[in-house]
Amino acid sequence: MHRFAVLLSAAILVSACRDPNLQGPAHTLAQFNAGAYNLVDLGTLDTTHNGGGGGSQAWAANSQGQVVGFSRTGIGEPSPYGAQHAFLWEQGVMTDLGTLGGTPNEQSTARFINEGGQIVGWSVRHLSAATRAVLWDGGVVHDLGTLGGDRSMPSGLSDAGYVVGSSRIPSGASHAFLWLNGVMQDLGTLGGNASSAAAVNDAGQVAGESQTAGGDTHAFLWDGAMHDLGTLGGPSSGAAAISAQGVVTGWSTDASGQQHGFLWSNGVMQDLGLLPGYATSSGLLVNAASEVAGQVSSPTSPYTRGFFWANGVMQDLGTLGGQNTLVSDVDAQGRVIGTTTASTCLCSTRAFMWGDGMLRDLGALPGYLLAEAKGLNSRGDVVGRSIWSVGSDLWRATLWRRAAGAPGPRMVASE
Numbered sequence: 001m002h003r004f005a006v007l008l009s010a011a012i013l014v015s016a017c018r019d020p021n022l023q024g025p026a027h028t029l030a031q032f033n034a035g036a037y038n039l040v041d042l043g044t045l046d047t048t049h050n051g052g053g054g055g056s057q058a059w060a061a062n063s064q065g066q067v068v069g070f071s072r073t074g075i076g077e078p079s080p081y082g083a084q085h086a087f088l089w090e091q092g093v094m095t096d097l098g099t100l101g102g103t104p105n106e107q108s109t110a111r112f113i114n115e116g117g118q119i120v121g122w123s124v125r126h127l128s129a130a131t132r133a134v135l136w137d138g139g140v141v142h143d144l145g146t147l148g149g150d151r152s153m154p155s156g157l158s159d160a161g162y163v164v165g166s167s168r169i170p171s172g173a174s175h176a177f178l179w180l181n182g183v184m185q186d187l188g189t190l191g192g193n194a195s196s197a198a199a200v201n202d203a204g205q206v207a208g209e210s211q212t213a214g215g216d217t218h219a220f221l222w223d224g225a226m227h228d229l230g231t232l233g234g235p236s237s238g239a240a241a242i243s244a245q246g247v248v249t250g251w252s253t254d255a256s257g258q259q260h261g262f263l264w265s266n267g268v269m270q271d272l273g274l275l276p277g278y279a280t281s282s283g284l285l286v287n288a289a290s291e292v293a294g295q296v297s298s299p300t301s302p303y304t305r306g307f308f309w310a311n312g313v314m315q316d317l318g319t320l321g322g323q324n325t326l327v328s329d330v331d332a333q334g335r336v337i338g339t340t341t342a343s344t345c346l347c348s349t350r351a352f353m354w355g356d357g358m359l360r361d362l363g364a365l366p367g368y369l370l371a372e373a374k375g376l377n378s379r380g381d382v383v384g385r386s387i388w389s390v391g392s393d394l395w396r397a398t399l400w401r402r403a404a405g406a407p408g409p410r411m412v413a414s415e
Contacts, residue, residue, distance in 0.1 A: 037382075041365050042067060042089045042397035045096050046081055048074030054081030056397035058089070058383035060113050060375040066090045067383050068110035068119050069397050076104030081393065086110035086121050086136070089397070097136050099123045100143055110136065112157035120157040133165050133179070144179050147186050152177065156199040164197035164206050176208050178222070187222050195220070198250075199241045207248045209238035219250050219264070229264050232271050237262070241286045249283030249292045261294050261309070272309050275316050281307070285330045293330040308336055308354065317354045320361055325352075328384075329376040337362075337373040337382050351384055351400070362400050371398065 046054035054072030061067040067089040073096070076083035086097040086108040099106035100123040110121040119136040123143075133144040133154040146152045149168025156164045163179040169186070176187040176197035189195040192211025200206045206222040219229040219239035223246070231237045234253025242248050248264040254271070261272035261283035274281050278296035285293040292309040306317035306325040319325050322341025330336045335355040342348040342361075351362040351373035364371035368386035375383045380402040388394040 036403055037362065037400040038403055039363065039365055039386075040399040040401055041386075042069075042399055043071075043094045044396065045071040045085055045087060045094060046074035049081070053394075055385070055393060055395040056087070056094075057385040057395065058374060058397040058399065059109075059111050061377045061381055061383045061399070062113050062115050062117070063378045064115070064117070065381070065401075066113055066117060067397070067399055068113045068121070069383070070109040070121075071096075071397065073104070076106075083107050084109065086119070086123075087397075088113075088119060088136070089399075094397075098141055100132060100134060100141060101125060108134070111154065114157050114159045114161070116159065116161070118157065118161060120154050120163050122153055133163065133167070135163065145184050147175055147177055147184060149174075152184075155197055158200050158202045158204075160202040160204070162200045162202070162204050164200040164208070166196040176206065176210070176222070178204065178206055180204070188226055190218055190220060190226060190228050195226075197222075198239055201242050201244050201246065203244075203246070205242055205246050207239035207242035207250070209250075219248065219252070219262075221246070221248055221264070230269055232260055232262060232269060234258075237269075239264075240282070240284045243286045243290060244288050245290070247286055247290045249286040249294070251280075251282040261292065263290060263292055263309070265290065273314055275305060275307060275314060278305065281314075283309070284327060285336075287330050287334065288332050289334070291330070291334050293327045293336045295327065306336065306338055306340075306354075308334065310334065315357065317352075318359045320350050320352065320359065322348055328374050331376050331378065331380070335376065335380065337376045339372040339384075349387070351382065351398075353382065365396060365398055368396070373400070 044056045056071035058067050058069035070084050071087050072081040074082040084107045088095045099108040108123040110119050112120045122131050123134045124131050130151045133152040135142045147167040148170040152167035154165035166174045167177050173193045176195040178185045190210040191213030195210035197206050197208040216235045219237040221227045232252040233255035237252035239248050239250035252262050259280040261281040263270045275296045279298045281296045283292045283294040295304045297304040303323040306327040308315045319340045320342040322343050325340040327338040340352045342350050349370045351371035353360045365386040369389050370387035373382050373384040382400040385395045386398045
């Protein structure tokens, strides 16, 4: 799935927390069936530290095995590991994709890659700090432009080459945009000042959220015109993802003011409900089977739990012994990946895959204690990063590459 997932970042890493359970045998590579996935260290662009300094993280991969993300370079600012640049990793080689300005201090990130090898992310000008949506195609970086303002940010890429995101307009407000073949189109609003796009499918249908004339935020579907998807009875809603069939998921307030996840299809918004003990839910990802992965939370707790919803039933993804689970991606087979905790300490982060009702620990690179899963391709390969230790600046882009014909990783009962 091509989904902007910054909100599912590594916020669950808490450097002040020390967890003795991380050293226990239940949280080591022994828990991972190495015959199912080969863990690949994708390396770093930081050659000034003998390949060991700085950090790199993978965001997404396509079915050809091309992986994109970002890496520190060892040059420029901030010190000591240098500026962050977008990379493309292919057949064992990490290539620096560069930036719009080409100076050492400029930053860039590659966030999405489609099946045609097009890459979308952003580049940040060093002096102005203005962020611009960019496309890398055939080794050339292209500025996608703006809607008349000074910055733009992408949030999705389809296999057909559609790019969506938000851009400032001359007034300073942000509007959702759809970009294709060099043209950035302003999708407008539902009558208010601002809008933002969250995701796009190969038909060019866009899901997002917009201010209404009354000042509320509503989810929208754009298919040549912007349609208000309404709410579950409350004042507000927002869309997070769209399937190939135009099915949308997101969140909405109900008549009592609670936030619930929804699934919208053919003009009907369905309430996804809640897990017992939680007060809010949000749909974040939807696949071609109209199955939803998302989050539940409670205002009285710092923890969130991932869920998988299918055919009217919401399942708790569980954890590996802790209390926190964040989802990052879902595929057509209903496999969900993300990051969970292995103990009551929020710092005990582990990459996971969930499927068939079971949560699986994907492990980390040898010598690394922690891991986060960020992207999943149609082959079942997973990408993300391994982290040396709690609070460490040393992290490495990681590919969990599925071994053909091999069994899945050892199942761990969800708690």
